[in-house]
Amino acid sequence: MLVRSFTKVRRSALTAFALLVGTVSAAAAQSPPTLPPEDCVRMLREARFETDPAGELAHLRAAREAFPDEIAVLAALLGYHQRHALPAAEHAALVKALGHRVENRDLPLPVAMLAQVAQDRQVAKGTAELLAERLASRIARTDAAPEPEALGLLARYQARLDDLEGTFESLSQQWELTGDPKVRWQLATAAERLERWSVVLDLLAEIPDRTVALERRYLKALGKAGSADRFLAAIDALSDPAPASEPPADQAAEQPINLDELFGIERSVPAILQQAAWDLWDRGLEAESERVFRRLLSLRPKSEVANAAILHLFASDQEIVARTEAAEDRWAKVTDAQSLFDEGTRRMTTGDAAGAVDLLRRAAPGLPDLEAAWYNLGMASFRLEQWDEAAGAFGRAAQLNPRRAEAHYFLGLALHRLARCGEAVTSLENAIGLAPSRTTAHYYLAECYATLGDAAAAKAHRDAYEASKEP
Helix, strand or coil: CHHHHHHHHHHHHHHHHHHHHHHHHHHHHHCHHHCCCHHHHHHHHHHHCCCCHHHHHHHHHHHHHHCCCCHHHHHHHHHHHHHCCCCHHHHHHHHHHHHHHHHCCCCCCCHHHHHHHHHCCCCCHHHHHHHHHHHHHHHHCCCCCCCHHHHHHHHHHHHHCCCHHHHHHHHHHHHHHHCCHHHHHHHHHHHHHCCCHHHHHHHHHCCCCCCHHHHHHHHHHHHHHCCHHHHHHHHHHHHCCCCCCCCCCCCCCCCCCCHHHHHCCCCCHHHHHHHHHHHHHHCCCHHHHHHHHHHHHHHCCCCHHHHHHHHHHHCCHHHHHHHHHHHHHHHHCCCCHHHHHHHHHHHHHCCCHHHHHHHHHHHHHHCCCCHHHHHHHHHHHHHCCCHHHHHHHHHHHHHHCCCCHHHHHHHHHHHHHCCCHHHHHHHHHHHHHHCCCCCHHHHHHHHHHHHCCCHHHHHHHHHHHHHHHCC
16 A cells, blocks of 8 residues: 555656646747756756655755746645645745746746646635736836736636636737737637627637638627627628629539538527527617517528517517417418327417317327326316316326326316216315315315215315315
8 A cells, every 4th residue: 555655646746747847848949048947957857756755845945945936946846735735834935936936027937837837726826816916017017018928827817816807908918919819819708708799799800711610709799799780791691602703604603601501500590590689689679689580580480489589579460460370270280199289288388278279189189198188188178167178188187197186186176167066076085185285175075065965074075174274
């Protein structure tokens, strides 16, 4: 066990140092002055191969004594602290020294190495806050122009600290100074998170190479920004290729882009239109939202979302009548029992019992052993006070699933309405037996037993009902 534990410690140390040296090597390719001195690298290598934590710490402390301002040494000691806690005073001194080193504009800034620290979630928040503060101080010095690398590094720390505003401002300055395409993407992402859609549009519109991912982001920003005109114009530009010179007679005319193929199934243009329409609606831009929904409907006439939005949000009285009649005509031709059941159930869940009952009436015989079909038909008929049909449907549902108390209960109520108390008491007694908490059954049992001339049973159920109302 001791050997394995010792090996684990060594591997952890090697991994940490490998990250450190790898980062230094990456930085060296871009900024040679940030490389540690040769003797410093040698001392850190000796610490790396030390299998005893105490020996490793001794090498690191010696390296710090020899190179007190070297970030590679400070970072290595902070890495050691994550594995083997240093004394609080020593750790605080390391953090403070790293902060002063970062702030010193007379010394080069090892961006790659400090970026690694920013990405390490094990680095304490207080350390990240201090380094961000010192970087901001380094940038703010009035005797020199801002360092683009320092701005980018500060943005990393601000992102690590969830400071969106600060991240956006730092990246904005870096973008103005460098025009670096990578910074533009980072700035666009920060603007999206802050919902500054006009900024996102300005940044994305200038990118010459239009990829699928870029077009998705651009269209999303257009919808969020509330410009239906620009949004629909961009959709049209994708749908129709730009005018070209007259093609030779032996060449086929250019074909429009296949939008579904371009954007993929999950993020097709109809899906983008739908999201933009709701974004416009959420912003109170109802007329613009309607335009986008109607464009979606022109592409997908069967879109349930677009049809529902037009019907419930924008349609005139005449259009509502026309659409309702068209929907009924369409369903009148449907014969598939499952489709009829699904649509009838959907209408029931929205409270449209009148629209559901005919569909469920046609669906249930085609699904003779599906309890839900008969139960839902019973509920639709019950709400419309069509007691005969309700009793028949609930009776079939109770046969298919005798353990469902609700089917017995509503069957009993329907029979009560039909003055068939001799049958109703059986169903209501079944409901009470399966679900004693359904105490309203006692009320109807009392009425039925009274009608049947059984005064004792009527009184017992009346007393039970009254008792159930007591707090």
